[in-house]
Amino acid sequence: MSTPAATALDVALIVARAIESLGLPYFLGGSLASSLHGEPRATNDIDVVVQATPAEVSSLAGALGPEFSADTDGLVDACRRRGSCNVFYLPLFTKIDVFFAGSAPFDVEELRRRRRVRVRSDGAEMFVKTPEDSVLRKLWWYRRGGEVSSRQWRDVVEILRVSGPIIDSPYLAHWAPVLRVEDLLERAVGEAVAAEPP
Numbered sequence: 001m002s003t004p005a006a007t008a009l010d011v012a013l014i015v016a017r018a019i020e021s022l023g024l025p026y027f028l029g030g031s032l033a034s035s036l037h038g039e040p041r042a043t044n045d046i047d048v049v050v051q052a053t054p055a056e057v058s059s060l061a062g063a064l065g066p067e068f069s070a071d072t073d074g075l076v077d078a079c080r081r082r083g084s085c086n087v088f089y090l091p092l093f094t095k096i097d098v099f100f101a102g103s104a105p106f107d108v109e110e111l112r113r114r115r116r117v118r119v120r121s122d123g124a125e126m127f128v129k130t131p132e133d134s135v136l137r138k139l140w141w142y143r144r145g146g147e148v149s150s151r152q153w154r155d156v157v158e159i160l161r162v163s164g165p166i167i168d169s170p171y172l173a174h175w176a177p178v179l180r181v182e183d184l185l186e187r188a189v190g191e192a193v194a195a196e197p198p
Contacts, residue, residue, distance in 0.1 A: 005094075008094060012096075013120070013126055014067075018065070022060065026114075026127055027048070028129065029048070029137065032045060032046055036117065039155075044095070046095070048096060048098050058072055060075055060098075069090055084099040113130050115128060135167075136175050138155055138156045153188070
């Protein structure tokens, strides 16, 4: 009998292993990914992006196992419309938002650039979106949400501050105008620089 997961990261790793068992491309996104790239903070938010066909995703509920509540029909429908579907890890009642990768140029690039990252001291690894793509996607969501989420904004600033030395600035400069967030990126970079100790 497996030991129940204790943290959101543990749950994310179980989900990652299930997706990998089906041979599907995926990456961890959202607040958990930004905590890995920026300021670590407690979060129960798990966002996973998967590239799959409806036929491929029909096996995901079974791959996750009995500790998860996953609606196969809901997953297949979300896959068809390139939307999202909720899955729940029952021991902790943790919600996992499973997003299905779109076909827009940024969606394709975001998936292509994912990296396999060691996320725990025991050597456990999973695919995680890059810090640049976390910044761009969070700015895009921030704008779509009316620019009111202080948590989204703080995540962006902290990623830029913590991961600044390895950030691919030309990549950000290319995609920010495409996503219409170049003004937000400029402001966030300014706040990240101002937050650095003298």
